[in-house]
């Protein structure tokens with residue numbers, strides 16, 4: 001279990017580098033870490049996204065995700081996406097910078113998506129897998145808040161993928 005922060009703190013579009021500096025974990029996902037996720041092979045050394053994870057405050061964890069701009073073929077850079085292992089754990093996103101989208105799906109095949117722009121709060125209910133996509137021209141940065149016991153099931157998505165993909169066609173963002 002991670003150590004709880006000793007003092008309250010705020011995160012804003014201006015001061016988020018302070019949050020990054022205080023994080024105990026920093027994960028970088030490159031193209032070579034995402035074999036099979038995109039329809040076409042990604043540049044192995046291209047940084048797709050980074051995640052900074054802070055100390056958990058009691059039962060609540062906070063993380064900051066930076067998705068780089070770019071595409072693999074016509075498919076926008078995206079996170080791997082996951083279900084939570086705990087069936088009761090949802091997640092809340094707050095977009096700080098850029099333009100993105102979260103696509104979601106249930107194990108029964110229901111799908112949904114929310115556009116993420118600075119100030120948007122996305123509420124992801126328990127039972128919905130979630131993947132974030134950068135559909136803008138610059139970096140996409142967001143905070144995620146989730147229960148410390150949520151757990152991450154990446155395998156279900158790795159094996160079966162998401163039902164929908166987000167691509168650029170003729171300069172337009174399309175969900176296919």
Ligand SMILES: [Fe+2]
Pocket residue numbers: 082083084091130146
């Ligand atoms: Fe999650």
